[in-house]
Amino acid sequence: VRIDDDVLAGIHACVDLAPLHNPANLAGIEAAMRLLPALPQVAVFDTAFHRTIPEKAYRYGIPDVLYREHGIRKYGFHGTSHRYASHEAAKLLKKPIEHTRIVSCHLGNGSSITAVQGGQSIDTTMGLTPLAGVIMGTRPGDLDPFIPLFMIKEMKMSVQEVDEALNKRSGFEGICNHHDVREIEELARAGDEDCQLALDMFAYRAARFIGGTVMALSGCDAIVFTGGIGQNDPYMRARILKYASHMGVKIDPERNSRNERIVTSDDSEVPVFVIPANEELVIARDTAAIIGKRARKTAVA
Numbered sequence: 001v002r003i004d005d006d007v008l009a010g011i012h013a014c015v016d017l018a019p020l021h022n023p024a025n026l027a028g029i030e031a032a033m034r035l036l037p038a039l040p041q042v043a044v045f046d047t048a049f050h051r052t053i054p055e056k057a058y059r060y061g062i063p064d065v066l067y068r069e070h071g072i073r074k075y076g077f078h079g080t081s082h083r084y085a086s087h088e089a090a091k092l093l094k095k096p097i098e099h100t101r102i103v104s105c106h107l108g109n110g111s112s113i114t115a116v117q118g119g120q121s122i123d124t125t126m127g128l129t130p131l132a133g134v135i136m137g138t139r140p141g142d143l144d145p146f147i148p149l150f151m152i153k154e155m156k157m158s159v160q161e162v163d164e165a166l167n168k169r170s171g172f173e174g175i176c177n178h179h180d181v182r183e184i185e186e187l188a189r190a191g192d193e194d195c196q197l198a199l200d201m202f203a204y205r206a207a208r209f210i211g212g213t214v215m216a217l218s219g220c221d222a223i224v225f226t227g228g229i230g231q232n233d234p235y236m237r238a239r240i241l242k243y244a245s246h247m248g249v250k251i252d253p254e255r256n257s258r259n260e261r262i263v264t265s266d267d268s269e270v271p272v273f274v275i276p277a278n279e280e281l282v283i284a285r286d287t288a289a290i291i292g293k294r295a296r297k298t299a300v301a
Contacts, residue, residue, distance in 0.1 A: 049079030207243035
């Protein structure tokens, strides 16, 4: 969507839901507005790809008023990445994307796993905010909803302190005091048990979410890894995919170690693709489409 005052106000209104992202993005938008006031700007939202998720998947089991009046539901994130990865996977499968079932795994400092059916998102692991789903660099992923209440009621933490703990001091950081997986793997090899546990927890939970995603799709034609960890870390991919042997997934160690585009053997029943993220390209294409559409309307008028 082209950015105007209403869009800007909407992004401001969602700062509390994405405190690691929206403030920085707003700073860039507003700086560009000051320096280049005549230049049109377009916002491409990470949530847009997930607008096709059905109600049975995006609703929470909470009082109806919280959804109807406050919009509390699953929105999902990493949409630009999942959209790009699933389209590239369809090309590798040599099938029209409308006829594909793809498990898209964006794994990095922020991680999410999405079920893409026929080119559309039908479910994803992140929720109302980017805190949900897989364990991440500084975010916990899924947890018992009573935990924040326990922190407030029993530990006497303020809402701000809970927010800080869940957004900036959890996940890998909370488990082993590091959030860069490269450092964590190096320390684990040197014998650090907390780092080893963090890796075990991440791989196990990612595998569990992949399994649930396959069920949501009633099977899958391909599993895709993208994002900083997904596309660059053969060790973690192998750890996660050892849980998928029952699906006939067979990792080729050499291909995987080289981060090749296809990291499974030729006789693997389900191929696994490594597709470098290119969210910038998706954003550029959407921006060109929005600006071009407006220019055509102006020309016709």
